[in-house]
Amino acid sequence: DLAAAIGNEPPLCDEAALLAASTFPIDPDTLVGLAKAFVAAQVAGTADGSNGGSDWFAPDFRFVAPVVGPFDKAEFIDSLKSFELRTAFPNLNSNFHHFRVCPFEPNRVWFSIKFVGTNDGPVLGRPATGRKVESPVQAHSLTFNEKGEVQKLTIGYVLDKETGNTGGLGGVFGLFYAIGYALPFPEAQPYKPSPLYGALMGANRFIQDQF
Numbered sequence: 001d002l003a004a005a006i007g008n009e010p011p012l013c014d015e016a017a018l019l020a021a022s023t024f025p026i027d028p029d030t031l032v033g034l035a036k037a038f039v040a041a042q043v044a045g046t047a048d049g050s051n052g053g054s055d056w057f058a059p060d061f062r063f064v065a066p067v068v069g070p071f072d073k074a075e076f077i078d079s080l081k082s083f084e085l086r087t088a089f090p091n092l093n094s095n096f097h098h099f100r101v102c103p104f105e106p107n108r109v110w111f112s113i114k115f116v117g118t119n120d121g122p123v124l125g126r127p128a129t130g131r132k133v134e135s136p137v138q139a140h141s142l143t144f145n146e147k148g149e150v151q152k153l154t155i156g157y158v159l160d161k162e163t164g165n166t167g168g169l170g171g172v173f174g175l176f177y178a179i180g181y182a183l184p185f186p187e188a189q190p191y192k193p194s195p196l197y198g199a200l201m202g203a204n205r206f207i208q209d210q211f
Contacts, residue, residue, distance in 0.1 A: 015103040022106035025146050032099045035109035035142045038150055039096055048077055058149035065156045065171055067187040076153075084124075089133065089175065092117030108143045108152075112159070115166075119179040126181060133178040136163040138170045161191070 019028055026034070038047060038056050046053025063069050063076040071079060085092065095114040102108040115135035121128050136158045143152035161168025166178045167190030173183060182188055193201070 013103060018103035019101065019106055024106045026107070026144065026148060028101040028106070031101050031107070031109050031144060034144060034148050035099055035111060036096075038142060039111075043094070048073070056150050058145050058147070058151045060151060061149075062152045064152065064154045066158075067173070085172070085175070087121040088119055088123040088128070089117040090120055092133070102141075105143065107145070108141055110139060110141045112137050112139055114138070114164075115175065123176070123179070123181055129179045129181070131179040133166065133175055134164045135166045135170065135174050135178075136160050136168065 041047040041053050041056060044053070045051060047056045049055030057073045061073045061076070063071040063079075068079070093116050095116060097112050097114075099109060099111040102110055113135075114137045115133055118132050119129045123129075137160065138155065139157040139159060141152075141154045142150055145151050156170030156174075158168060158170045158174075164174075164178075166174030167182075168174075169177050169188070169190060173188040176182055177188065177190070
């Protein structure tokens with residue numbers, strides 16, 4: 001009876017106790033507020049101190065994604081400019097949600113996104129396709145130092161590769177794949193098992209079938 005099972009819980013970590021034991025000087029509510037403010041500045045294009053905004057980046061800032069990185073601040077900003085995503089996807093909505101402080105790294109805020117938009121502008125010199133993009137939900141994170149500066153930004157970690165139309169890819173790779181402009185290297189293509197992995201899985205299934 002499923003109704004009778006409600007209330008049974010697996011072993012849970014005591015998040016409140018872990019956060020209460022933290023010695024990090026910025027409290028969780030303030031950290032979440034900082035994370036949301038940084039994201040807003042990034043969307044507005046002012047997070048690096050340009051256009052009258054504040055410079056959010058710590059001197060030792062690192063950007064890390066599933067394939068690319070780590071990048072420092074200059075490399076990260078240059079990589080964003082090279083793709084011109086605002087031109088290619090002028091109505092792109094990131095659907096930011098589920099901001100929460102990590103109980104194991106109390107200076108880190110995790111949050112999720114889900115890209116939805118249409119390719120209505122040119123992409124790297126190629127014409128707009130008019131195709132709609134819907135990405136899987138992806139996990140992002142911001143790690144802060146004691147001054148409230150961003151030390152580390154991680155993006156593009158897909159939670160369910162079977163959802164959306166990006167071939168299970170996150171970040172820019174997924175956007176380009178969804179509109180038919182996949183970048184020409186394996187990391188920018190949907191995952192395919194290597195021949196060796198396929199052979200090992202086939203052998204494992206054969207062994208299991210014998211018992």
